[in-house]
Amino acid sequence: MESVAIAPTATGAHSLEEAVSRELSTLRMSVPGLLSVLVATSDGLPLVGDCRGTDRQTAAAMAAAALGLGGEIAGRIRQGDYCETVTRSSDGYFVTYRIGEIGVLAVVAPTGVSLAMLHHEARTTAARLARLIPPAD
Amino acid sequence: MPRQRHTTLKVVVTGPFNAGKTTLISTISEIPVLTTETSVSDAARERKKRTTVSMDFGRITVAGDPVIELAMFGTPGQARFDFMWNVLSKGMLGYVLMVDVADPSTWAEAGAIRDHFRVLGRVPYVVAANRSDGDDAAPLALRRTLDLPAHVRVVPCNVVEIASAKDVMLALLVDVLSAIEARPASPSAPTPVNAQVG
Numbered sequence: 001m002e003s004v005a006i007a008p009t010a011t012g013a014h015s016l017e018e019a020v021s022r023e024l025s026t027l028r029m030s031v032p033g034l035l036s037v038l039v040a041t042s043d044g045l046p047l048v049g050d051c052r053g054t055d056r057q058t059a060a061a062m063a064a065a066a067l068g069l070g071g072e073i074a075g076r077i078r079q080g081d082y083c084e085t086v087t088r089s090s091d092g093y094f095v096t097y098r099i100g101e102i103g104v105l106a107v108v109a110p111t112g113v114s115l116a117m118l119h120h121e122a123r124t125t126a127a128r129l130a131r132l133i134p135p136a137d
Numbered sequence: 138m139p140r141q142r143h144t145t146l147k148v149v150v151t152g153p154f155n156a157g158k159t160t161l162i163s164t165i166s167e168i169p170v171l172t173t174e175t176s177v178s179d180a181a182r183e184r185k186k187r188t189t190v191s192m193d194f195g196r197i198t199v200a201g202d203p204v205i206e207l208a209m210f211g212t213p214g215q216a217r218f219d220f221m222w223n224v225l226s227k228g229m230l231g232y233v234l235m236v237d238v239a240d241p242s243t244w245a246e247a248g249a250i251r252d253h254f255r256v257l258g259r260v261p262y263v264v265a266a267n268r269s270d271g272d273d274a275a276p277l278a279l280r281r282t283l284d285l286p287a288h289v290r291v292v293p294c295n296v297v298e299i300a301s302a303k304d305v306m307l308a309l310l311v312d313v314l315s316a317i318e319a320r321p322a323s324p325s326a327p328t329p330v331n332a333q334v335g
């Protein structure tokens with residue numbers, strides 16, 4: 001296990017948003033060319049970011065649908081915890097990464113992106129976000 | 138053993154958040170229900186703690202010749218998930234519009250979902266007036282609010298009860314079967330999947 005220590009010092013909703021935005025900026029800098037980055041709750045509400053081509057509400061709901069269905073598939077076939085879904089289309093990618101028990105990170109990338117690099121960086125981002133965002137309960 | 142003919146019919150259960158869609162499928166499914174429920178994180182949390190984000194799936198067998206297997210697909214209720222309505226309605230032969238008859242504030246939304254579904258498929262639907270608890274007036278008021286054509290049935294129910302949940306599905310099944318019978322043979326129309334089991 002890597003240990004990225006991020007104390008949840010952020011108290012107000014505003015500063016949490018800023019902290020999440022900083023993580024997303026870091027991801028964007030590490031993987032050049034990303035088209036959109038969005039963080040949503042697991043029940044499909046947008047937290048930070050947006051999605052090109054559609055409104056952020058729908059994008060958040062779509063990311064949650066991928067997370068929810070993927071999690072059910074993983075559980076049913078006994079393959080443990082859901083990690084990510086890659087939707088590869090003729091003109092690009094929509095990738096969703098689970099953020100702990102609380103949400104989902106969605107990334108829109110062009111065809112030319114290095115998927116290996118994206119996975120490497122986005123998994124780290126998702127793990128850091130999981131420690132940053134307090135659970136709903 | 139005589140050869141049993143089997144037919145699988147796809148039906149959808151839709152309606153507003155908190156109407157009882159997941160409950161209906163869970164109550165009568167004979168296989169473990171595939172559900173995609175997760176914690177509600179906004180103000181709707183006061184009404185319900187968990188919500189469907191992708192789909193429910195369950196199955197029930199109705200004896201007869203042919204044996205009918207109803208494949209039941211439940212949708213999320215919130216409009217932000219309307220893309221899943223489009224996905225799940227593909228190939229459906231009918232649908233249940235589930236409404237919490239005890240909460241008239243949700244009826245307009247039920248009407249909007251029905252309007253969305255009417256465009257997705259020209260198939261029969263029944264309205265499940267859930268949590269009716271023997272109240273006869275509310276289902277009538279719901280019929281008026283939704284401005285239902287006379288042939289669309291409103292089935293008062295409490296789908297936590299098996300018998301009541303079955304009433305809803307059987308009402309839909311009857312309408313689905315008569316629609317299939319009445320349909321002129323057309324190659325483009327959705328047809329049930331037929332399978333011979335030896």
Ligand SMILES: Nc1nc2c(ncn2[C@@H]2O[C@H](COP(=O)(O)OP(=O)(O)O)[C@@H](O)[C@H]2O)c(=O)[nH]1
Pocket residue numbers: 152153154155156157158159160161185187188189214235267268294295296297298
């Ligand atoms: N009393 C009563 N409660 C019900 C009935 N049907 C559903 N519920 C409850 O209503 C809530 C919402 O049901 P759910 O199936 O999750 O709604 P959905 O959002 O339409 O899937 C749950 O707490 C159910 O237990 C019913 O017939 N009677």
Ligand SMILES: [Mg+2]
Pocket residue numbers: 158159160188189211212213
């Ligand atoms: Mg549900």
